[in-house]
Amino acid sequence: MKKAIVLVSGGLDSATCLAIAQAEGYACYALSFDYGQRSVSELAAAARLTEAAGVAAHKTLPIDMGAIGGSALTDRSIAVPEQETQGIPVTYVPARNTVFLSYALAWAEVVAAEAIFIGVNALDYSGYPDCRPEYINAFQSLIDLATKAGVEGKSIALRTPLIDLTKAEIIGVGLQLGVDYAMTVSCYQADEDGRACGRCDSCRLRIKGFADAQSDDPTRYQ
Amino acid sequence: MKKAIVLVSGGLDSATCLAIAQAEGYACYALSFDYGQRSVSELAAAARLTEAAGVAAHKTLPIDMGAIGGSALTDRSIAVPEQETQGIPVTYVPARNTVFLSYALAWAEVVAAEAIFIGVNALDYSGYPDCRPEYINAFQSLIDLATKAGVEGKSIALRTPLIDLTKAEIIGVGLQLGVDYAMTVSCYQADEDGRACGRCDSCRLRIKGFADAQSDDPTRYQ
Numbered sequence: 001m002k003k004a005i006v007l008v009s010g011g012l013d014s015a016t017c018l019a020i021a022q023a024e025g026y027a028c029y030a031l032s033f034d035y036g037q038r039s040v041s042e043l044a045a046a047a048r049l050t051e052a053a054g055v056a057a058h059k060t061l062p063i064d065m066g067a068i069g070g071s072a073l074t075d076r077s078i079a080v081p082e083q084e085t086q087g088i089p090v091t092y093v094p095a096r097n098t099v100f101l102s103y104a105l106a107w108a109e110v111v112a113a114e115a116i117f118i119g120v121n122a123l124d125y126s127g128y129p130d131c132r133p134e135y136i137n138a139f140q141s142l143i144d145l146a147t148k149a150g151v152e153g154k155s156i157a158l159r160t161p162l163i164d165l166t167k168a169e170i171i172g173v174g175l176q177l178g179v180d181y182a183m184t185v186s187c188y189q190a191d192e193d194g195r196a197c198g199r200c201d202s203c204r205l206r207i208k209g210f211a212d213a214q215s216d217d218p219t220r221y222q
Numbered sequence: 223m224k225k226a227i228v229l230v231s232g233g234l235d236s237a238t239c240l241a242i243a244q245a246e247g248y249a250c251y252a253l254s255f256d257y258g259q260r261s262v263s264e265l266a267a268a269a270r271l272t273e274a275a276g277v278a279a280h281k282t283l284p285i286d287m288g289a290i291g292g293s294a295l296t297d298r299s300i301a302v303p304e305q306e307t308q309g310i311p312v313t314y315v316p317a318r319n320t321v322f323l324s325y326a327l328a329w330a331e332v333v334a335a336e337a338i339f340i341g342v343n344a345l346d347y348s349g350y351p352d353c354r355p356e357y358i359n360a361f362q363s364l365i366d367l368a369t370k371a372g373v374e375g376k377s378i379a380l381r382t383p384l385i386d387l388t389k390a391e392i393i394g395v396g397l398q399l400g401v402d403y404a405m406t407v408s409c410y411q412a413d414e415d416g417r418a419c420g421r422c423d424s425c426r427l428r429i430k431g432f433a434d435a436q437s438d439d440p441t442r443y444q
Contacts, residue, residue, distance in 0.1 A: 059290075064283055068328045094331035098368050099324040106290045106317035135367040142360040146320050151351045 001027045003056070004115040004159070005104045008032050010045030011186045012206060013119035013162055016174035018053055020161045021117045023177055029111055030058040031104055035093070036066030041194035045185040052183065061103060065093055097130035101139055101158070108156050109147055115157045116143075121170070122163050136160050167209030175215065182218035195222045223249045225278070226337040226381075227326045230254050232267030233408045234428060235341035235384055238396035240275055242383045243339045245399055251333055252280040253326055257315070258288030263416035267407040274405065283325060287315055319352035323361055323380070330378050331369055337379045338365075343392070344385050358382050389431025397437065404440035417444045 004026035008014045021028050030053075032046040043060060050058040097120065104116045120131040129135060140158045144150045162170050174181065186206045187196035196203050198221045210217035226248035230236045243250050252275075254268040265282060272280040319342065326338045342353040351357060362380045366372045384392050396403065408428045409418035418425050420443045432439035 061286055061289060063285065065328065067281065067283060068325065068332055093328075094370070095324055095328035095368060098327055098364065099321070102317055102321040102324040103290070105320055106287065106315075109316035110290055129370060129373045130368045132367065135364070138360070138364040138367045142320065142357070142364050145354065145357040145360045146317060146352045148316070148351060 001025070002115075003027045003029060003111055003113040004117055005029045005031055005108045005111075005113050006055075006117040007100055007104060007119065008046045008050055008058070009119075010042035010047075010049060010184060011119075011202075012167075012174070012181060012184045012209070013121055013170060014046075015049050015179050015181070015184045016170050016177070017117050017119035017162060018049065018055070019174060019177040019179045021115070021159075022053060026115065026117075027056040028053070028117075029107060029113060030055045031100075031107060032058070032060040033100060033103070034060055034062045035096070035099075036064065041190045041192060042185045045183060045194060048183050052180070059107070063099065063103075065096065065099070068094065095130070097128075097135075098139075105143060105146065105156070109149060112149075113156060115159050117159045117161070119162050120160050121165065121167075123166050133160075133163055136163065166212065167205055168212035171209050171213040171215055175213075180218075182220075186219075191222055193220075195220045197222055223247070224337075225249045225251060225333055225335040226339055227251045227253055227330045227333075227335050228277075228339040229322055229326060229341065230268045230272055230280070231341075232264035232269075232271060232406060233341075233424075234389075234396070234403060234406045234431070235343055235392060236268075237271050237401050237403070237406045238392050238399070239339050239341035239384060240271065240277070241396060241399040241401045243337075243381075244275060248337065248339075249278040250275070250339075251329060251335060252277045253322075253329060254280070254282040255322060255325070256282055256284045257318070257321075258286065263412045263414060264407045267405060267416060270405050274402070281329070285321065285325075287318065287321070290316065317352070319350075319357075320361070327365060327368065327378070331371060334371075335378060337381050339381045339383070341384050342382050343387065343389075345388050355382075355385055358385065388434065389427055390434035393431050393435040393437055397435075402440075404442075408441075413444055415442075417442045419444055 004021050006018050006021050006028045008018055008030040030050040108116055122133055143156050185194045186202045188200040188202050189197050196219050226243050228240050228243050228250045230252040252272040330338055344355055365378050407416045408424045410422040410424050411419050418441050
């Protein structure tokens with residue numbers, strides 16, 4: 001059975017991405033990160049989701065992005081904004097996807113996976129530079145040169161099935177594949193029970209997504 | 223004063239690289255990783271070296287490459303080879319430089335560094351894919367797309383001053399800059415006091431380097 005590493009944060013996008021990888025017939029090796037994010041209930045959601053999906057393996061790696069600092073998501077002295085802002089937001093975690101994909105690449109080499117799935121999204125991407133298609137293409141070039149597999153002429157495909165979809169389209173695909181969005185947590189400042197604030201960037205995108213998809217929003221709010 | 227992140231392992235190459243960055247006038251932010259490598263005395267060497275050099279800051283990040291496995295350097299069930307081998311050696315740590323550079327990039331964004339220095343070397347590179355110039359070029363392209371700085375038109379230069387040098391040439395440059403190589407540890411299986419085995423790949427390259435440089439080898443052997 002072909003294998004894929006799937007980055008699973010516990011949010012709506014990565015839950016959909018996992019369902020897509022499974023529907024394509026991959027044995028999924030799910031990878032989550034405990035990186036000092038405010039919302040620990042995201043990690044509990046990742047554990048529930050991957051168990052329900054019956055993945056081949058699920059690893060949660062502790063990584064110390066907080067030691068490096070610089071983001072509202074890992075530094076409690078910076079407030080999470082509750083209205084739209086211009087440019088790259090303070091919730092941007094420096095080089096986060098680069099760090100995440102590096103570990104995914106390491107695990108892909110060890111289990112001989114043919115693909116890495118990441119649920120980045122260029123339309124609703126909230127202004128993060130490392131969610132853009134040109135960034136993903138650059139990382140694919142890096143993979144081909146960085147690895148033992150690459151040297152031996154085998155490729156590891158970096159897959160981003162959500163990259164061109166709106167949030168409403170992502171929800172539509174996920175519902176067709178049977179994703180239970182009640183299990184997911186998107187909020188940047190969810191409480192311990194996974195209840196969302198309804199006001200941060202991530203909540204606003206999610207609320208709009210369910211409205212645009214004309215679907216009931218199963219999110220539990222504080 | 224312009225700032226640079228410098229990856230410092232405690233070995234001969236990174237010690238030379240740090241001296242070069244300082245000679246170019248950078249305030250150096252030294253970054254080491256505790257990644258489950260066999261040789262903990264390497265990290266002690268990194269601490270001594272950076273203190274002696276008077277860096278602006280030194281961070282040692284614990285990262286769990288052992289949880290991912292696949293290398294003789296992080297998995298004690300795989301023996302370190304003591305003679306030359308063909309192809310990519312078992313001491314290769316999957317995606318190691320990609321993980322290291324990702325964290326360096328994150329820290330570079332936070333402190334607004336203009337450069338990242340890494341002491342990779344293509345000639346004596348022991349067969350690791352992520353020490354080749356084409357790999358470094360691909361990572362530079364990634365940096366330009368991955369970062370807030372890149373989006374704002376500022377670049378972070380990935381610098382590899384040792385990439386074309388032989389081990390003997392590296393030693394020559396370092397001695398001119400006053401590097402005390404007695405403080406460095408290169409051996410893959412050094413003992414707790416930093417004494418080298420004299421037999422692993424890394425030791426053999428170092429021994430040949432001092433011989434070719436016609437310089438006394440200050441390494442302490444077991």
